[in-house]
Amino acid sequence: MATMTIAALAREGGVGVETVRYYQRRGLLRTPQKTGGSALSGGIRRYGAEDARRLKFIRSGQSAGFTLEEIGELLALDAGQDRARARTLARERIESLDRKIAELQAARASLTRLAEACAASDAGPCPIIEAFEPS
Incomplete structure (x- = not known):
């Protein structure tokens, strides 16, 4: 109702x-x-x-x-008949998430190195700020 x-x-x-x-x-x-x-x-x-x-x-x-497009596709799938396509969509999403996780881990490692370099010395320009300045 x-x-x-x-x-x-x-x-x-x-x-x-x-x-x-x-x-x-x-x-x-x-x-x-x-x-x-x-x-x-x-x-x-x-x-x-x-x-x-x-x-x-x-x-x-x-x-x-x-994505909303993928959600639309999931909504259109028949719950009992389209399990293979739902699995494919889930696996594709997992692969995408794995790529994003790798990118975030690389960014974290880079920022950690910059923070450590910044803490190691008070002389000269800050490595963090210097890394983000355009060349």
């Missing part, structure tokens, strides 16, 4: 109203018809438990690092 306003749906999903609208524009969430309106007033869109479930799915997918 559709009883929630867009504000209530947004609260339920832990997002803002504009985020719900954005997901609607992207085709990830449905945009229900307005109900209860007259010729002068447009009525109110009502959302239900399925909309809240879908919104939470989107947010969980984003937390796992999936």
